[in-house]
Every structure is written in structure tokens, then in C-alpha cells.
Amino acid sequence: MDKILCSVxxxxxxFTTLPxxxxxxxxxxxxxxxLIIFDDNDEPKDMRNxxxxxxxxxxxxxxxxxxxxxxxxxxxxHHIHQMANSMDFEWxxxxxxxxxxxxxxxxxxxxxxxxxxxxxxxAILTPPLLPTNTSTGHIANIDSENNIQWNFISTVKExxxxxxxxxxxxxxxxxxxxxxRKAFREExxxxxxxxxxxxxxxxxPNANTWHFRNPEGGIRSEIKEEMFWHxxxxxxxxxxxxxxxxxxxxxxxxxxxxxxxxxPEIKNPELFxxxxxxxxxxxxxxxxxxxxDIEPWNIYKKMDSWKWxxxxxxxxxxxxx
Amino acid sequence: xxxxxxxxxALRNGKQNPKNYPYWRELIAQxxxxxxxxxxxxxxxxxxxxxxxxxxxxxxxxxxxxxxWISCDSFFQHLAWSEGKPGISLWSVSDPLIFGxxxxxxxxxxxKYLRENQFLWWELVEYNADAFVPPEVVLxxx
Numbered sequence: 001m002d003k004i005l006c007s008v009x010x011x012x013x014x015f016t017t018l019p020x021x022x023x024x025x026x027x028x029x030x031x032x033x034x035l036i037i038f039d040d041n042d043e044p045k046d047m048r049n050x051x052x053x054x055x056x057x058x059x060x061x062x063x064x065x066x067x068x069x070x071x072x073x074x075x076x077x078h079h080i081h082q083m084a085n086s087m088d089f090e091w092x093x094x095x096x097x098x099x100x101x102x103x104x105x106x107x108x109x110x111x112x113x114x115x116x117x118x119x120x121x122x123a124i125l126t127p128p129l130l131p132t133n134t135s136t137g138h139i140a141n142i143d144s145e146n147n148i149q150w151n152f153i154s155t156v157k158e159x160x161x162x163x164x165x166x167x168x169x170x171x172x173x174x175x176x177x178x179x180x181r182k183a184f185r186e187e188x189x190x191x192x193x194x195x196x197x198x199x200x201x202x203x204x205p206n207a208n209t210w211h212f213r214n215p216e217g218g219i220r221s222e223i224k225e226e227m228f229w230h231x232x233x234x235x236x237x238x239x240x241x242x243x244x245x246x247x248x249x250x251x252x253x254x255x256x257x258x259x260x261x262x263x264p265e266i267k268n269p270e271l272f273x274x275x276x277x278x279x280x281x282x283x284x285x286x287x288x289x290x291x292x293d294i295e296p297w298n299i300y301k302k303m304d305s306w307k308w309x310x311x312x313x314x315x316x317x318x319x320x321x
Numbered sequence: 322x323x324x325x326x327x328x329x330x331a332l333r334n335g336k337q338n339p340k341n342y343p344y345w346r347e348l349i350a351q352x353x354x355x356x357x358x359x360x361x362x363x364x365x366x367x368x369x370x371x372x373x374x375x376x377x378x379x380x381x382x383x384x385x386x387x388x389x390w391i392s393c394d395s396f397f398q399h400l401a402w403s404e405g406k407p408g409i410s411l412w413s414v415s416d417p418l419i420f421g422x423x424x425x426x427x428x429x430x431x432x433k434y435l436r437e438n439q440f441l442w443w444e445l446v447e448y449n450a451d452a453f454v455p456p457e458v459v460l461x462x463x
Contacts, residue, residue, distance in 0.1 A: 252330065254396035257403050277377055303419075304440040312420055 002091050002113060004106070005170070006032035007084035009077045010097035011040040012216060014047070017098040022056045024100045030107035031065055032093055038080040040072040076181035081190070085170050086305065093167045094187075099124065099211040101165070108207035109167040112156070118173070118199025119191050121159075121166035122207025124149045137161065137203060139192055139239065153205045162191040162201055165209050171305070173197055178234060178292020180227035185235040196242060230292075237290040244270035247320060248287045248297035249279060255299065258312050266320050322355045323463065324383055324390040324408075326397035328364045337448040339436075340394045342411045348391075348456040352463060357383065359397070391459065394420060401425070409462055413452035415439060426462050428454045 006025055010018050025035060047053040047069065060067045072080050084092050091113065093106055101122075109120040124147075135141075135148040137159025149163050162168075164187065173193045179186055195201050247269050249256055256278040263269065263279065271281030272294075287294050295301060302308075303315050329340040342348075345367050349356060358368040359375060375383070380397075381404055384390070390408035392398045394417075398410045402422040409426045410417065414436040417427035429435075434452035 252396060254399040257396060257399040261403065300440040304438065308419065308440075310419070311422075 003033045003089050004091045004093055004110065004167070005084060005087060005089035006035045006093045006095060006106075007038065007081065008035070008095050008097055009038045009040055009072065009080040011042075013097045014041070014045065014050075015052075016216060017100070017212060019052055019056070020100050021095060021097055024103070025095065026056065026059050026063065026065070027103050028101070028106045029104050030110055031063060032106060033089070034066040034068070035060060036068045036070055036084065036087075038070050038072045038083070040074055040077070040080065042074070044071050074181075076179065076183045076186075078175045078177055078179050078183040078186040081186070082175040082177060085168075085175060087170070089170050091167055092170045093165075095165050095209075096211065098213060099165045099209045101209045102207075105207045105209055106167065108204055112202050112204055113167075114200075116198075116200055117169065118194030118197070118201055119162055119166050119168035120202045120204050120207075121149055121162035121164075121191075122204055122209055123151060123153045124164045124209050124211045125152070126150065126211045126213055137201075139188075139195075139242070142188070148203055152208065153203050155205055157203050159201050159203050160192060160195045161188045162203070163187055164211060166191070168194065169199065172199070174293075174296040176234065176238075176291065176293045177295060178288075179231045180224075182224070182227040182231060184228050184231035186231075189235055189238060192238075192242075234290070234292040241270055241290075244268050245320060246287075246291070246297070247271045247273075247281070248284065248291075248294045249273045249275075249281070250284045250287075250294055250297070251299060253278065255312065259316050261313055262316050262321065269320075322357060322387050323352060324387045324392075324397075325349070325356055325358050325368070326360065326390065326392035326395055327358065327367060328360055329393050329395040331363070332444050334444045336444065338443060339414050339446045339448045339452075340443070341448075342393050342413075342453055343450040344453065344456045344459075348459055351456060351460050354388070357387070359383070389463065391463070398422065398425060409459060411453060411459065413449065414446060428458060428462065430454045 105122055112120045129151045130146045132146050132148050132151040135145045137148040139160045147163050176189050191201055245266050245268055253275050256275045260279050272284055272287035273279045273281035299315055302319055308315055327345050329338045332338050349367055356368045358371040362373050384401055384404045384406045390401055393411050394415050401408050402424055407424050410421055412429040414434055416435050416439050417429055419439055421427045436446055
């Protein structure tokens with residue numbers, strides 16, 4: 001069975017909704033293999049000294065769920081999710097620190113794990129519930145419909161993006177680390193990226209998470225309007241180029257030469273390069289401005305994370321074809 | 322005519338690039354045919370004919386003219402591969418199975434010298450002259 005990591009990013013909610021979330025995770029009918037709490041608090045505490053948390057840690061140990069409490073770098077939750085995404089688990093169930101899953105959520109989501117599936121989400125219920133009977137979950141309708149996850153889900157549906165809390169295939173697509181600390185749209189960009197890579201996304205029935213949007217604390221509590229617009233612009237740029245294969249060659253001349261061999265096979269490429277005399281394209285600075293983060297196209301970082309042993313040309317094939 | 326491409330890109334910390342072959346002078350002294358060195362301004366001149374900062378098109382033209390070429394692990398071995406001109410690549414700590422091309426003669430002294438992580442910054446790698454094959458081995462393959 002595929003190993004599932006449960007990741008919870010938390011800030012300012014030690015004694016409000018976080019305990020409810022942990023209790024809900026510990027009492028799932030299908031337990032995760034490991035729980036990591038990423039503590040992004042401005043003044044982190046050692047929760048082993050808190051009686052309430054001692055109970056949680058005892059229950060985790062008795063139920064055989066490995067757990068870890070990590071102190072995050074305060075760069076925003078997208079950095080935390082990318083850490084979880086790179087921890088060599090097959091799947092990650094990400095749960096917000098004010099989103100309380102019913103006991104069967106992980107079990108219901110995991111039913112849809114399959115080789116061609118990228119992510120599965122359930123209902124994310126924030127009272128008062130909004131109507132979603134005409135919602136499609138298509139990215140083209142993101143501005144005109146209520147998110148399909150904002151009400152009970154009666155039947156499984158294929159969608160193009162997910163929201164808030166979901167189970168996802170780890171290590172196949174990166175979070176955009178160019179977003180602001182607020183990380184507006186981070187989960188939409190991430191799940192839509194999985195969709196663009198050819199993985200199916202589903203919303204599943206009988207997987208209800210109660211999202212209370214606790215006004216205190218929260219990983220996104222730092223709100224500045226310029227952060228919103230910065231992130232929104234990256235989101236819109238990504239959408240505008242979603243029919244193109246984005247290629248960013250921020251590397252040496254030799255790499256460009258090797259890459260040029262596979263270029264004719266790339267469907268509808270949009271190129272950003274350092275050596276336009278070898279591979280014609282727009283500048284790297286432009287890619288940085290459009291997408292915020294160009295590391296997902298860093299072939300050396302990719303080869304490192306893939307523990308690559310094959311040729312550079314094959315690595316480019318894996319990244320772009 | 323033989324082309325030599327002796328140097329890999331200069332490192333930002335000013336240290337010797339671990340990909341640079343240490344025995345060029347000894348090797349060149351034993352080659353009995355015309356040699357053209359290619360490279361960029363600032364690199365040490367090893368032969369009377371040193372052509373600096375050539376555009377890609379000119380390098381391709383030279384490749385068509387040459388009998389063979391010898392290069393450290395630099396862009397040049399990729400360019401020659403791309404142009405279908407086999408030659409000799411000199412390796413030390415980077416893995417020719419990843420960064421080389423089987424169409425070339427890839428001279429690696431031993432896989433025991435390969436750096437553990439093949440994808441780290443070169444600035445983090447110490448230079449090791451012992452990791453290269455001696456000139457006699459290169460000469461046998463020219």
C-alpha cells in the first residue's frame with residue numbers, strides 16, 4: 001500500500017483549532033503513515049510540555065503513527081508544502097490547522113488512488129454553505145462559479161483544480177515558491193499543475209472537512225494587498241500560458257545544446273533561455289517575472305531529486321515530454 | 322588538424338574548475354599535427370593558434386574541418402556531439418554516463434573519483450589532478 005504523509009502547517013492556533021485537527025487526524029478510519037506538524041509560529045513553543053499535546057503524542061505512539069514536529073522557516077505555507085512534497089512519500093494528505101476532517105476523510109480519498117491520479121479532494125465546508133450544484137471544477141470557470149468543494153459532494157467528479165485540504169501524489173509537481181508569504185492561489189496553482197501534467201483530479205463524496213476559517217492566527221495571517229496582487233498575477237500568467245509547454249533553460253551553453261535535440265518533440269513550447277543563439281527564446285528575467293519561481297525547471301535540481309543516473313538528454317525528456 | 326578546448330567555465334569563487342585537465346602542455350608537446358585551441362578571452366594560451374570567443378557557427382565550421390578534437394567536460398563536447406563529430410572527452414569527477422555522449426571516446430581514470438553528488442555547484446568541489454588520465458592515455462586515442 002502506498003505510504004501517506006499527513007502534513008499540517010500551523011500558526012497562531014496552538015490552543016484553538018489545531019488540537020481539534022490533530023484529534024481528527026488521530027481518529028481517522030484509515031491512518032496516515034506519518035504526521036508532520038510544521039510549526040510556523042512567530043514564537044514557537046515546545047508542545048511536549050503541554051498536557052493536551054502529551055495526550056496527542058501518546059495516542060499517536062500507541063496507534064503506531066510516526067510523528068514529527070518541525071519548526072518551519074516562516075516563508076509561507078507553500079514552502080512548507082514543498083518540503084512535505086519532497087519527503088519521499090508517495091502521497092501527502094495536507095490538512096489546514098483550522099480544517100477538521102470527519103473520521104472517514106482519508107479513507108474516502110484514498111479509495112481513488114490510482115496510477116493516473118494526481119489528487120483527490122473532498123468537501124470543504126465553511127458555514128453558511130454555498131450552492132455548488134452547477135459548479136464544474138474547471139479552471140476556466142474559476143471566476144464565475146462557487147468552488148465545487150464548498151458544499152457536500154454527492155458523486156465523484158473529475159475536476160481541474162482543488163482547494164484547501166486534499167490528498168495528492170507527492171514528488172511529481174512542485175509548489176510555486178515564487179508566491180508571496182500569503183501564498184494566495186498556491187493550492188490552485190499546484191493542483192492545476194498536476195492536471196496539466198496529465199494526472200486526473202477528483203472530488204470525492206463522503207469526505208467532509210469542516211473549515212471554520214478561524215479568524216485568529218493561521219498560516220496566511222499576514223495580509224497585504226500587494227502580496228495578493230503579486231500572487232494573482234502569477235496565477236493569471238500561468239493560466240494564460242496553460243496551452244503551452246513552458247521551457248526555462250537557466251543553465252549552461254552545453255545544456256542548451258543537449259536540450260535542442262528534444263525541442264522538436266515538445267508540443268507548443270514557450271521558451272525562456274540564456275543562449276538564444278542556440279535555443280531562441282524569451283529572457284530568463286521574463287520567466288522569473290511571469291512565474292515568480294523558475295526552480296521547477298531547474299534540470300540539475302530535478303536530476304538531484306530524481307537521483308538521476310541516466311543521460312542529461314533523458315533527463316530533459318523526463319522533464320518536458 | 323585537431324581542435325582542443327582546454328578549459329571549462331571559470332568558477333565564481335576564482336578557484337580552478339575541477340573539470341580542467343592538468344596535463345595539456347605535456348599532451349600538446351606530443352601531438353604531431355596542427356592544433357587549434359578554442360576558448361575565451363582570459364584563458365591561458367597553450368598553442369600558437371588560439372581562437373577566442375568564436376560564434377557557434379564558426380565553431381561548427383571548424384568541427385567540420387578538423388580530424389578530431391579533445392575537450393574537457395565543457396559545452397564543446399556537446400556541440401561536437403550535436404554536429405556528429407566524434408572526439409575525445411577528458412573526465413575527472415563528473416560522470417560521463419550522465420554528461421557525456423557514447424559517440425565520443427570518454428576517458429575517465431576511475432569511477433572512484435566521481436563526486437558523490439553529480440549536481441552540486443562546482444564551487445563546492447575541490448580540484449584533484451590525480452582524477453585525470455595521464456597524457457599517454459589520451460595520446461593513444463588521438
